[in-house]
Amino acid sequence: MTLINTQCRLAARPVGLPKPSDWEISDEPAGSLADGEFLVRVEYLSVDPAMRTWMNAGRSYVPPVEIGEVMRAGGIGRVIDSRHPDFAAGDDVYGVFGVQRYALSDGVGVNAVDTTLAPAPVQLGALGISGLTAYFGLLDVGRPQPGQTVVVSGAAGSVGSIAGQIARINGCRAIGIAGGEDKCRWLVEELGFDAAIDYKAGDLRKQLKTHAPNGIDVFFDNVGGDVLEAALSRLARGARVVLCGAVSQYNAAGELRGLGNYMQLLVARASMTGFVIFDYADRYGEGVAQLANWLRSGELHSREQVVHGDVGDFPDVLLALFRGDNTGKLVLALDSGS
Amino acid sequence: MTLINTQCRLAARPVGLPKPSDWEISDEPAGSLADGEFLVRVEYLSVDPAMRTWMNAGRSYVPPVEIGEVMRAGGIGRVIDSRHPDFAAGDDVYGVFGVQRYALSDGVGVNAVDTTLAPAPVQLGALGISGLTAYFGLLDVGRPQPGQTVVVSGAAGSVGSIAGQIARINGCRAIGIAGGEDKCRWLVEELGFDAAIDYKAGDLRKQLKTHAPNGIDVFFDNVGGDVLEAALSRLARGARVVLCGAVSQYNAAGELRGLGNYMQLLVARASMTGFVIFDYADRYGEGVAQLANWLRSGELHSREQVVHGDVGDFPDVLLALFRGDNTGKLVLALDSGS
Numbered sequence: 001m002t003l004i005n006t007q008c009r010l011a012a013r014p015v016g017l018p019k020p021s022d023w024e025i026s027d028e029p030a031g032s033l034a035d036g037e038f039l040v041r042v043e044y045l046s047v048d049p050a051m052r053t054w055m056n057a058g059r060s061y062v063p064p065v066e067i068g069e070v071m072r073a074g075g076i077g078r079v080i081d082s083r084h085p086d087f088a089a090g091d092d093v094y095g096v097f098g099v100q101r102y103a104l105s106d107g108v109g110v111n112a113v114d115t116t117l118a119p120a121p122v123q124l125g126a127l128g129i130s131g132l133t134a135y136f137g138l139l140d141v142g143r144p145q146p147g148q149t150v151v152v153s154g155a156a157g158s159v160g161s162i163a164g165q166i167a168r169i170n171g172c173r174a175i176g177i178a179g180g181e182d183k184c185r186w187l188v189e190e191l192g193f194d195a196a197i198d199y200k201a202g203d204l205r206k207q208l209k210t211h212a213p214n215g216i217d218v219f220f221d222n223v224g225g226d227v228l229e230a231a232l233s234r235l236a237r238g239a240r241v242v243l244c245g246a247v248s249q250y251n252a253a254g255e256l257r258g259l260g261n262y263m264q265l266l267v268a269r270a271s272m273t274g275f276v277i278f279d280y281a282d283r284y285g286e287g288v289a290q291l292a293n294w295l296r297s298g299e300l301h302s303r304e305q306v307v308h309g310d311v312g313d314f315p316d317v318l319l320a321l322f323r324g325d326n327t328g329k330l331v332l333a334l335d336s337g338s
Numbered sequence: 339m340t341l342i343n344t345q346c347r348l349a350a351r352p353v354g355l356p357k358p359s360d361w362e363i364s365d366e367p368a369g370s371l372a373d374g375e376f377l378v379r380v381e382y383l384s385v386d387p388a389m390r391t392w393m394n395a396g397r398s399y400v401p402p403v404e405i406g407e408v409m410r411a412g413g414i415g416r417v418i419d420s421r422h423p424d425f426a427a428g429d430d431v432y433g434v435f436g437v438q439r440y441a442l443s444d445g446v447g448v449n450a451v452d453t454t455l456a457p458a459p460v461q462l463g464a465l466g467i468s469g470l471t472a473y474f475g476l477l478d479v480g481r482p483q484p485g486q487t488v489v490v491s492g493a494a495g496s497v498g499s500i501a502g503q504i505a506r507i508n509g510c511r512a513i514g515i516a517g518g519e520d521k522c523r524w525l526v527e528e529l530g531f532d533a534a535i536d537y538k539a540g541d542l543r544k545q546l547k548t549h550a551p552n553g554i555d556v557f558f559d560n561v562g563g564d565v566l567e568a569a570l571s572r573l574a575r576g577a578r579v580v581l582c583g584a585v586s587q588y589n590a591a592g593e594l595r596g597l598g599n600y601m602q603l604l605v606a607r608a609s610m611t612g613f614v615i616f617d618y619a620d621r622y623g624e625g626v627a628q629l630a631n632w633l634r635s636g637e638l639h640s641r642e643q644v645v646h647g648d649v650g651d652f653p654d655v656l657l658a659l660f661r662g663d664n665t666g667k668l669v670l671a672l673d674s675g676s
Contacts, residue, residue, distance in 0.1 A: 059602075262596075267614075274601070
């Protein structure tokens with residue numbers, strides 16, 4: 001029996017928000033194994049804002065997805081056939097398998113996942129790249145000290161929600177910026193943020209002044225644009241701005257508005273630093289162990305929003321991120337398809 | 339006999355380039371000494387791009403000069419009368435005396451200057467705040483390693499010309515960005531920069547690619563705007579951007595264009611850090627000693643452009659900075675007036 005592999009390929013470089021015509025959903029045979037390969041049935045896909053940046057041409061921290069290529073995505077699946085010495089049928093594995101039902105792999109960049117420790121969506125979220133990004137970005141790049149004020153934008157997202165909680169666990173005052181009352185209530189009441197600011201509810205600079213009267217010591221930015229500008233205007237002396245993402249800018253077509261007040265970094269003797277989580281690969285073990293401890297002890301809460309669908313639903317699910325629909329980690333579970 | 343003190347006061351907050359009507363030149367008696375005070379006849383004024391930022395209202399690293407106040411300026415002068423135990427008539431002193439012929443002082447922030455070691459314009463330049471800004475900004479904030487590529491914008495200015503030379507002295511490849519062929523030739527032939535780029539002569543990004551083929555490890559920025567954007571697009575992995583100034587932006591009226599590509603900091607895992615030289619006050623001695631050694635050994639060249647005039651010439655001399663007229667340290671010598 002030949003397995004049919006449904007794939008989501010990039011058909012065109014989007015201008016602004018990706019349109020249906022920017023994608024091509026197609027079927028092909030899943031392919032056969034060579035020695036040293038195994039076949040994975042992909043079951044959960046991580047859906048992240050950064051994916052939008054991979055769709056653009058040009059210099060970035062990873063090569064762009066080329067036109068005609070299967071869209072890049074991290075995922076968790078089960079090995080269903082193997083001619084590889086380290087992977088056996090039945091193993092649960094994490095890898096960058098792409099937006100497709102089946103993936104052939106030679107094992108490079110693929111790790112076993114123990115789904116008895118935590119369900120796959122958690123392994124993609126708080127215990128996966130999202131949690132690790134929050135962990136190393138906040139602690140290594142942001143270097144918050146107990147008692148300092150940490151402000152996180154995109155705070156209801158997969159990375160921001162973890163980053164703010166790590167700040168709280170480390171004895172900082174954690175303030176989240178998110179869109180909407182419900183998300184803000186969740187941050188404070190469920191996740192233990194000290195305060196949450198609804199950026200849709202009025203003057204963000206004024207709200208930052210209210211909630212961070214002594215200025216922001218660490219700003220962990222997932223959003224960019226106006227939100228970053230507002231934060232720059234409220235930095236404390238010696239502040240660290242951690243550039244994790246810029247979701248407000250990813251779908252901007254044409255000239256970006258740009259950061260008009262970056263010289264506030266001089267006024268505040270502050271730094272703004274970009275990082276890429278893949279550089280911390282040799283310390284993932286440390287990060288996962290710590291995050292797992294916090295989850296177990298109840299200090300850290302994780303939330304996943306799992307959309308059940310098939311490969312063809314990916315384009316729509318991705319758009320949900322940019323509408324701000326999701327709270328916590330967005331995962332596409334491929335369980336309604338073939 | 340009453341001394342007449344000619345003063346240059348801020349009359350209005352400029353929009354764009356300062357106009358004559360933004361200033362008021364006026365005379366008043368020099369005032370009489372109280373106990374613990376001394377009177378300085380100001381002889382040399384430091385003329386610096388940052389002065390333009392002090393004329394704006396709003397949050398900055400120093401309070402704004404208020405309307406009606408004497409314009410703030412560092413200067414060197416001679417004590418002509420004293421009722422202060424530590425300062426005697428005849429002493430040469432440095433202080434922030436303001437743009438005026440005579441200054442009353444209580445000694446706070448005033449230091450003796452040994453003009454037998456170096457002439458006053460050098461003490462305001464390579465051995466003064468300009469040299470110290472280059473020294474601590476490059477070495478402490480930029481942290482260049484031998485063999486790395488250091489690019490300096492505003493490289494023919496008072497700070498940039500020293501910063502590039504310190505990079506060269508520290509075994510780095512020093513590349514200057516300046517406006518015009520003459521300045522570029524001076525940087526390479528007289529100051530020993532490895533290369534100089536005339537930003538007026540074509541595509542800056544392309545020239546940076548040619549002269550820094552492996553990317554920029556340290557970018558020491560005095561200019562901002564397009565020049566900073568071009569540099570951000572050419573950063574090496576782990577680069578440090580030192581925010582020293584943004585002379586291209588100081589006279590921008592209305593909305594700034596803003597930094598459209600700041601996310602290149604993420605791509606390059608780079609940092610951008612602002613600093614203010616006054617924070618290094620307790621290490622000025624170390625800096626001046628090192629700079630003086632390099633001057634003496636001939637490793638460091640200093641150049642001063644001394645304009646002879648009086649207090650009323652200050653507004654014009656300041657504008658020369660923004661026309662890019664000066665090479666090296668711009669100093670107004672108050673020796674044609676009363």
